Amino acid sequence: MSEDSLAIAPPSGVVLMQKSPSTAFCRSILFPGLGQRYIQEKRKGILFTGIEIGLLGATLYEHNRTRHYDDQLGRVSNDQYNSIHKKYVDHYDRRQNLIWINVAFWLYNAADAYVYAHFIDFDKPLDLSMQHNAADNSTVLYIELTACRF
Numbered sequence: 001m002s003e004d005s006l007a008i009a010p011p012s013g014v015v016l017m018q019k020s021p022s023t024a025f026c027r028s029i030l031f032p033g034l035g036q037r038y039i040q041e042k043r044k045g046i047l048f049t050g051i052e053i054g055l056l057g058a059t060l061y062e063h064n065r066t067r068h069y070d071d072q073l074g075r076v077s078n079d080q081y082n083s084i085h086k087k088y089v090d091h092y093d094r095r096q097n098l099i100w101i102n103v104a105f106w107l108y109n110a111a112d113a114y115v116y117a118h119f120i121d122f123d124k125p126l127d128l129s130m131q132h133n134a135a136d137n138s139t140v141l142y143i144e145l146t147a148c149r150f
Contacts, residue, residue: 019038019039019040019117019120020117021113021114021115021117021118022114023035023038023117024036024038024039024113024114024116024117025110025111025113025114025117027113028109028110028112028113028114029106029110031049031052032048032049032051032052032105032106032109032110033045033046033047033048033049033050033052033109034049035109035110035112035113035114035117036048036109036112036113036116038113038117039113039116039117039120040120041116044112048109048112051105052102052105052106052109055098055101055102055105056102058098059095059098059099059102062091062094062095062098063095065087065091065095066088066091066092066095069084069085069087069088069091070088072084072088073085073088
């Protein structure tokens, strides 16, 4: 190597690795929290999975109550009809709201996994180092890069 040449190479033992944003997105679409766990955000993944299980449970409960009161509407007397109909409408409205909340949370979760996968190691400082080899009077500059695709 001549004195004025420059070699750029990663230091030995450095493995550049990035989680795929597409894979994180697909896993989160499959079920909330899976994409976060894929990108090593385990706490957030567990939190998102727990929230989704809670939302699904609440939606299923409201669905069952809606069906229950819908069945009762055909079997009640006229004086009880208004009371049962009000309960039916209340549970129906809650179920519909929970469905929209589920959809919004599912999309937020997938977007979070996709975006965060782009920023893995983003806060990691750029590693620049130089090594001088006295034997052949050469200097090598090492730059550690993090692979990011946008």
